[in-house]
Amino acid sequence: MYVPTLTVHAANLVNGETVKLKGECWLLEGEGTSKSAEATMTAQGTSDYAEKLHDLVVRISGYFNKTTGDFSLYKPGSEEGYTYGRNRIYATNEEGMVVAEITYSETGEGVCTIEHVEVDEALRGQGIAGKLVEAAVAEIKVQNKKVATTCPYVQKLIDIYVEIEPLFEEQVDFETFSKSDFRVVKVKECIAVKKSKKLLQFTLDDGTGTDRAILSGIHMFYEPEELVGKTLVAITNLPPRAMMGIESCGMLLSAVYNDVNGEEKLHLVMVDDQIPAGAKLY
Numbered sequence: 350m351y352v353p354t355l356t357v358h359a360a361n362l363v364n365g366e367t368v369k370l371k372g373e374c375w376l377l378e379g380e381g382t383s384k385s386a387e388a389t390m391t392a393q394g395t396s397d398y399a400e401k402l403h404d405l406v407v408r409i410s411g412y413f414n415k416t417t418g419d420f421s422l423y424k425p426g427s428e429e430g431y432t433y434g435r436n437r438i439y440a441t442n443e444e445g446m447v448v449a450e451i452t453y454s455e456t457g458e459g460v461c462t463i464e465h466v467e468v469d470e471a472l473r474g475q476g477i478a479g480k481l482v483e484a485a486v487a488e489i490k491v492q493n494k495k496v497a498t499t500c501p502y503v504q505k506l507i508d509i510y511v512e513i514e515p516l517f518e519e520q521v522d523f524e525t526f527s528k529s530d531f532r533v534v535k536v537k538e539c540i541a542v543k544k545s546k547k548l549l550q551f552t553l554d555d556g557t558g559t560d561r562a563i564l565s566g567i568h569m570f571y572e573p574e575e576l577v578g579k580t581l582v583a584i585t586n587l588p589p590r591a592m593m594g595i596e597s598c599g600m601l602l603s604a605v606y607n608d609v610n611g612e613e614k615l616h617l618v619m620v621d622d623q624i625p626a627g628a629k630l631y
Contacts, residue, residue, distance in 0.1 A: 431484055438484050440477075448472055451481040453489065456497065461489040463498040463507075482506040486609060495610045512607035530586040531602070531630035533620060534561065539573040542593050549573050550595060555585060556627015564597035570615045582618045582630060 431438050439450035448469040456462040463485055468477045482503060489496050498504050535554040542548035547566035555561045563583060582602040589596050602618040 431481070433488065438481060438488065440481075449477050449481060451478075451485050451503075453485055455494070459494050460497055461492070461494045463489075463496065463500065463503050465500055466503055466506075478502075479506050486510060495612075507609050510609040512611070514605075528586075529584055532556065532583055532585050533624050533626060533628040533630070534581050534583045534585075534601075535626045536576050536579045536581060539576045541568060541573055542595065545593055548593060549576070551576075551601070553581075553583065554626040555583070556625065561585070561598055562596065563599045563601055564592045564595060565601050565603075567601075567603065567615055567617070571617070576617070579617070580620050580622045580624060580626075582620060 436454045437452045439447050442448050451466040453461050453463040466478050538552035551563045553561045583599045585599045589598050604616045
């Protein structure tokens with residue numbers, strides 16, 4: 350008979366200090382034999398302790414799969430059960446055959462890479478792959494690790510876990526909007542600004558015949574040489590602004606969001622190269 354018992358070990362709580370939590374689950378198979386699973390996580394001080402303790406109990410309370418020996422968990426609020434094995438999460442049918450699986454591994458300090466997700470052909474189209482990705486992302490985050498992937502299909506599923514700024518509630522009338530002059534610009538030259546870790550200096554063709562200089566703090570997202578020849582969008586009637594002793598005349602448009610790991614991502618708005626420099630955007 351399988352009888353689960355749960356033990357949680359925690360260091361003494363001292364405000365502001367890191368608290369180590371460890372959970373163990375023992376299942377007795379008979380006299381003198383047992384199997385166990387354990388999980389660990391870190392809470393940062395007392396404010397984080399209760400939430401992390403709850404997460405630990407959710408992860409560790411479950412049962413062993415008698416066939417595979419893996420530890421099986423049920424997600425709260427879901428009737429679907431997934432088995433959490435070593436570096437994989439999977440589901441089995443009534444015969445014990447694996448019908449859906451996602452695998453991941455630790456590929457660097459603090460990083461887990463999701464490598465593969467597969468769902469039996471008969472079960473496709475039901476959103477199971479997305480649920481497995483959601484389960485894997487949650488499991489990796491509970492371990493305080495960052496999520497990465499080498500699978501393009503998984504990347505598409507991960508891309509939904511982004512944070513964007515809320516839309517402005519205040520409305521702007523068309524006359525006010527029309528005062529902003531958005532133009533297509535061509536990158537003639539792009540260099541890193543000396544003594545600056547962030548700034549790139551762009552020399553742009555804005556269609557007037559006179560080069561336009563714009564500085565942008567995007568060096569952590571782009572290397573200057575990869576932007577030469579690109580077709581971008583700029584607002585050209587902002588007042589000139591001096592940065593690092595260089596006058597910047599305008600601002601390049603970019604899209605910004607936080608990815609699944611909460612890290613800021615930025616992409617310059619790039620348009621078709623066939624659009625001529627100076628074309629106005631409405």
